[in-house]
Amino acid sequence: MFHREGQKIILTTFFIVCAIILVSQFYVDIMWLRWGLQLLAVVLLILILQFFRNPTRRAAKTFDEILAPVDGKVVVIEEVEETEYFNDRRRQVSIFMSPTNVHVTRYPASGSVKFSKYHPGKYLVAWHPKSSTENERTTVVIRTPKFGDILYRQIAGALARRIVNYAEIGESVQQGEDAGFIKFGSRVDLFLPLDCAVTVKLNQKVVGAKTCIAAVVKKDEEGEIAY
Structure with missing residues (x-):
C-alpha cells in the first residue's frame, strides 16, 4: 500500500522508467549500456515505491x-x-x-x-x-x-x-x-x-x-x- 501523497510521483516515475526501457531497447546498441540504463530505471522506481510505502498499522489506542x-x-x-x-x-x-x-x-x-x-x-x-x-x-x-x-x-x-x-x-x-x-x-x-x-x-x-x-x-x- 502506498501513501496518497506519492500517487503522482509514482505514476510519473513509472512512465519515465517505461520510456527509458523502451528507448534503450530499440536505440542503444551497446548491450552493457542498454542493460545498465534499464537496471538504473528499475532501481529508481523501486526506491520511489519504497519511500512512499504506507504500511497499515492499528494502534492499540490508550489515553495513558x-x-x-x-x-x-x-x-x-x-x-x-x-x-x-x-x-x-x-x-x-x-x-x-x-x-x-x-x-x-x-x-x-x-x-x-x-x-x-x-x-x-x-x-x-x-x-x-x-x-x-x-x-x-x-x-x-x-x-x-x-x-x-x-x-x-x-x-x-x-x-x-x-x-x-x-x-x-x-x-x-x-x-x-x-x-x-x-x-x-x-x-x-x-x-x-x-x-x-x-x-x-x-x-x-x-x-x-x-x-x-x-x-x-x-x-x-x-x-x-x-x-
Whole structure:
C-alpha cells in the first residue's frame, strides 16, 4: 500500500522508467549500456515505491501513552523552553527519519486539535540544532485527556522540500491515524509535559503508532512511582 501523497510521483516515475526501457531497447546498441540504463530505471522506481510505502498499522489506542508519530531514531531527549505555543519548559523528544524510513506522520495521541500552523523556512540538515525553529515546519497541538496539551512539529530536512499536514483546528483525532507526510528525509519533535515518563532512550529505533514514547506517571498505594 502506498501513501496518497506519492500517487503522482509514482505514476510519473513509472512512465519515465517505461520510456527509458523502451528507448534503450530499440536505440542503444551497446548491450552493457542498454542493460545498465534499464537496471538504473528499475532501481529508481523501486526506491520511489519504497519511500512512499504506507504500511497499515492499528494502534492499540490508550489515553495513558504517547505513541511515536513516525518511524526513525530518537536523537534528542531533553528539557527545553518551548517558545511558539506553550512559552514554558517542556520535555522534547526528537525522532530523525532517514530516506529509507516510512515517512507517514501519525497522530501520537487522541484528542482535539487546538493549534495547527505552517512555517516556511530553511532546509538545514534535520539533525541541526536550529532546524526545529528555522527550517520549513508545521506545528500541531493536541489537547489530550491525560497529558493535557502536547505539541508535535514536522520539520523538513536538507532533502525534504514539502510537508503535508492534515490536522485542522477543532477536529477530533485518533491516536495512530494518518496526520500527514514529509518527503525525502526529515524529523519530528514532540514537546511533552515535564511530569510524564519518557519511555525511550537516545538512539533507540521507534515505529510510528507502535512504540510508546511517554506514559502517564502513576503511583501505587505507598506513593511509589509505577509506570
